[in-house]
Amino acid sequence: MKILQAFDFLSLPHGGGTVDIVYRLSKALSARGHEVTICTGDHELDCKYLSGLGDVGVKMYRSYFNKHGIYLMPGLTKLDVRNYDVIHLHCFRSIQNIVLAKRAVANGVPYIVDAHGSTVPRNGKKTVLLNTYDLLAGKWLIDHAKFVIAETEVGIIEWERLGAYESEIRLQHPLLDTSEFAVLPEKGSFRKKFHLGSEFVVLFLGRIHHAKGIDTLVDAVRILRARNVDVSLVLAGQDDGFKAVMLDYLAGMSYNEPIKVLFTGFLSGVDKLSALVDADVLVQPSRNEAGARPSLEAVMCETPVIVSQNTGAGKEIAKFDGGLLFKSGDASELADAIQSIINHPKEARARTEKAKMYIEENLSLDKGITGYEKLYQEAVS
Numbered sequence: 001m002k003i004l005q006a007f008d009f010l011s012l013p014h015g016g017g018t019v020d021i022v023y024r025l026s027k028a029l030s031a032r033g034h035e036v037t038i039c040t041g042d043h044e045l046d047c048k049y050l051s052g053l054g055d056v057g058v059k060m061y062r063s064y065f066n067k068h069g070i071y072l073m074p075g076l077t078k079l080d081v082r083n084y085d086v087i088h089l090h091c092f093r094s095i096q097n098i099v100l101a102k103r104a105v106a107n108g109v110p111y112i113v114d115a116h117g118s119t120v121p122r123n124g125k126k127t128v129l130l131n132t133y134d135l136l137a138g139k140w141l142i143d144h145a146k147f148v149i150a151e152t153e154v155g156i157i158e159w160e161r162l163g164a165y166e167s168e169i170r171l172q173h174p175l176l177d178t179s180e181f182a183v184l185p186e187k188g189s190f191r192k193k194f195h196l197g198s199e200f201v202v203l204f205l206g207r208i209h210h211a212k213g214i215d216t217l218v219d220a221v222r223i224l225r226a227r228n229v230d231v232s233l234v235l236a237g238q239d240d241g242f243k244a245v246m247l248d249y250l251a252g253m254s255y256n257e258p259i260k261v262l263f264t265g266f267l268s269g270v271d272k273l274s275a276l277v278d279a280d281v282l283v284q285p286s287r288n289e290a291g292a293r294p295s296l297e298a299v300m301c302e303t304p305v306i307v308s309q310n311t312g313a314g315k316e317i318a319k320f321d322g323g324l325l326f327k328s329g330d331a332s333e334l335a336d337a338i339q340s341i342i343n344h345p346k347e348a349r350a351r352t353e354k355a356k357m358y359i360e361e362n363l364s365l366d367k368g369i370t371g372y373e374k375l376y377q378e379a380v381s
Contacts, residue, residue: 001376002035002083006100007090008071009063011044017293018116021174022090023049026056028175028369037084039100041066041073068129071096079103086376087111092118092141092162093133101141110146110379114172117151117290117312119158139163146379151291152312172371174291178364181273181300190274194262199230200342203279203303205272205294206286208263209240213285213308215249218261219331220285224338225259231338232260236267236275276301281341281348284313287328292316295323296363299355304348306337320362322355 007022022038030036036056041063050058061075073096081087081103089097092115104111142148142163147170150156159169191197202221206212214235221233235246243263250261267275276282282298284307292313295305305323307314317323324340326333341348361367 001373001380002037002085003029003376004037004039004081004084004087004100005090006039006087006096008041008094008096009043009045010038010040010050010058011046017174017291018090020293021116023053024175024177024365025088025369025372027052027054028365029372030054030056032369032373034373039076039079039096041071041096043071069093073099076100077103081109082107084109086146086379088376089113089141089145091116092138093130097141098137101144105144111144112147112149112375112379113141113145114149115151115155115159115290116174117155117288119155119162134162142168147375149375152316154310154312154315155290170375172375173363173368174293175365175368176293176296176300176359176363178300178360181297184277184301185270185274187277190271190278193274194234194264196232196234196262196278199232199260200280200338201232201234201278202338203234203236203275203282203298204285205267205275205282205297206237206284207240208235208237208243208246210242210245211287212242212289213287213328214242214246216329216331216334217283217285218246218249218259220283220334220338221259221261222253223331223335227335227339229339229342232262234262234264234275234279236264236272238266272297273301276303279303281306281338283334283338284308284311285326285328285334286311286313289313292322296359299323299352299359302349302352302356304341304352306334306341317355320355320358321351322358323351 005022005026026036026038039059041061043063043066061073064072076099087104101111147168148159148164149170149172150159156169224231276298281304284295286308290312295307295317298305307317307323308328309325314325324337326337
């Protein structure tokens with residue numbers, strides 16, 4: 001099958017989880033004999049990252065503007081979509097997706113839209129821009145799609161809110177290559193590198209953005225410090241405009257309530273695994289997180305997790321009792337959850353070991369790739 005994967009850019013630090021999914025999905029499909037091409041722009045291009053794609057083809061276009069989630073690629077109008085059996089569009093709100101979808105419809109080529117959390121309602125400066133897109137282009141994109149993909153039950157609700165019919169929504173969990181966790185870095189290397197001692201380390205892994213709930217996590221750590229708990233917070237991820245806000249917030253704390261916060265920047269590969277191995281707990285405190293990937297990776301490193309409930313990530317973890325849950329925005333409840341892991345390490349370890357077995361048996365790459373293949377075949381038929 002000839003498959004076109006489309007996303008606005010292919011820079012791992014800039015795109016995080018979605019870029020990683022496109023990369024791994026494309027490689028896995030190619031390994032199973034499909035002819036796969038990625039259509040993308042050159043914004044913050046990472047050539048070294050692309051070199052690992054193997055036989056996967058890349059259609060690269062010059063990208064302009066590259067602000068506020070808007071990427072303009074005039075060269076896309078020259079792409080002949082008739083060369084592909086099916087087109088997989090990643091993320092909902094994208095000018096690139098509209099261009100490709102228009103050409104697909106005109107030439108009778110089926111396309112699928114994969115949300116990756118992009119359908120979650122947003123607040124702030126971009127609200128008007130996103131609502132305008134939904135009104136002028138989003139509904140058309142959904143109406144003409146063969147299917148739309150949700151990663152969790154929360155994602156299904158969001159697609160329905162945007163006007164998708166139940167019959168065209170498909171639930172498909174993102175791929176997780178569990179083989180990457182077969183050999184883990186030596187314990188202690190991350191702590192040594194960043195001068196962390198024997199204190200209890202709380203890790204956050206993701207974009208430094210308001211939606212991620214980092215402020216709630218900082219408040220929870222402050223509560224623990226007030227209880228005389230020796231705890232440090234590690235925030236690992238690329239700044240998405242919120243780091244300066246958090247630094248000001250931390251600077252405004254009184255001398256009586258100092259907390260140790262480490263910003264590492266974006267981590268990948270061995271560096272990310274080292275952080276996961278050395279952390280005592282990973283927390284996903286997001287206000288509206290769609291996927292549980294950081295938590296799944298932590299569990300594969302045998303690190304306990306805490307996730308905000310009533311989010312896609314929270315519901316995913318709750319399915320197999322993979323970690324503790326707390327009410328989003330409730331710093332006191334989060335502090336209690338962290339305290340519970342500190343006080344009951346054996347119970348936390350047992351839960352994590354059981355969750356790891358579930359992930360290996362149900363959410364591995366080998367299990368998930370066949371789901372995508374069936375979806376493509378259904379779209380074409």
